[in-house]
Amino acid sequence: MDIREIVKPMVNEGIPQFSPGDTVRVSMRVREGERERVQHFQGMVIRIRRGVDGGRFTVRRVAYGVGVEYTFPYQSPLVEGVEVVRRGKARRAKLYYMRDLSAKRARLKEKRSPGGQSDKQQESGE
Template structure:
């Protein structure tokens, strides 16, 4: 039995639409004793998992020459914010092959995303035309005059 229809779906408004290959900055809340601080983890999304429990995503980065992967739950209250730094152009859903690559070989091409046209104050105001308005007081001509005017080759 699937529990998805029984449990209402929740979304975290601080997590944008992610896809594998994206470079993201994940801000997490860290509690040390009585103090709470925000720690940022920046890396490449190598896996996104969706499921009944809300799902998770895994981010990989290279820290001091060692690969570090961290998995974040999508609905966790400890994930303060996720910011997409750039979109990567990949053709796989799971980027496990990055584990075996290092340096320039592990680079991912950037996917260009079209931005929505931003409306400014100039765009919001309709331009005022400087031409005078044409008057629609044209009287209909008789049918015989129209036939004569429309056939210029007749002499």
């Protein structure tokens, strides 16, 4: 039996297509004692690792002057969903150099669609 046959049914369908440089909001379930709640983490995707196990992606944000990175597996049952907030224009597959930049310098230009509008403008109908 091949591992791909075992892993394929477990693929998380709530994750859209995104690439490094995009800003995403990840909804993850957090358990605190007896309670369970949904916590959102919004930041820039700095790397995507693909593999037989489904892969994982790393999201980075700067909170109160401190850089925070989370690595989320694609197939984790704790990841409820991923929403793409903004498409970023990156020229690299791994954006590790963002770690050394200040928060203001660590911004990327927004990716334009073929119609000349950004994704956000297309959704709102402007």
